[in-house]
Amino acid sequence: MKSVCSFAFLFALSSLATLPMDFGSLEILGTSVAQASATQPVLNGILAAVQSQVSAGQIPVVLFDLDDTLFDSRSRTLPILLKFSSDPAMKARYPEETAVLSRLQLWDVHYDLATTLHVQGIDRADFSQQLSDFWTLHFFSNECENDHVIPLAPEYVRTLAQAGARIVYLTGRDRIRMGVGTRKALQGRGFPTRGLTLLLMKPNAQVADLEFKLSAFKWIGTQGKVVAVFENEPANLNAMKRAFPEAQSVFVDSIRSSRPEMPAAGTVWIRSFQ
């Protein structure tokens, strides 16, 4: 067990040396602070913590997951399902199932593809397998370039960056399949991508998401004082909270896996950044 952990740690560290991606030049757009809502005290409190650290001469770090924290992954899945449903060969072979798929809306998409199909009453194993293969090929790809954002996420992250925070995007996406699309999505949707900003992606698909994130925490801690962490996956968020107990942990209550773990006590919940 020890040798496995050591290998994973060293592997990730060697990868991290090349992980922060050079975005080149991109203007940080003017920002407007998100409109007032129940979420605002949380977001304003983190902004105040950033400003306090900057005033003290420190580099505040704010960690953000990407999928279903800053980007809505359903907006990637839905076009994939619709594309599959419009394929003539699939329509001929599975007329009922493709007809159901073709009527799906964004809110019909769940975290797990199996759940999405089950809720729609689709239970043909051969159909599910073919769709799953098609979805996997397209979901874990640079089609993430077209992802929609969680409402007002770019505006808030820009606000933190302009206040002097080092923004760290820590994602379970891997560079090989999704690196180009991720960079384009961040830039295209107006997220900060220059200055102190870092993007940490898995070196390849074989590394488990949580394993990768755990291996990154120690290195991230050397980049400044982590004041807040944002995640939609409770297990990942709780690991962040253990790694950075002084940081405010924020659970983005969008969609998440079916794993039973829930956000730890002391975590605040938000649904968007508005």
Ligand SMILES: [Mg+2]
């Ligand atoms: Mg996520």
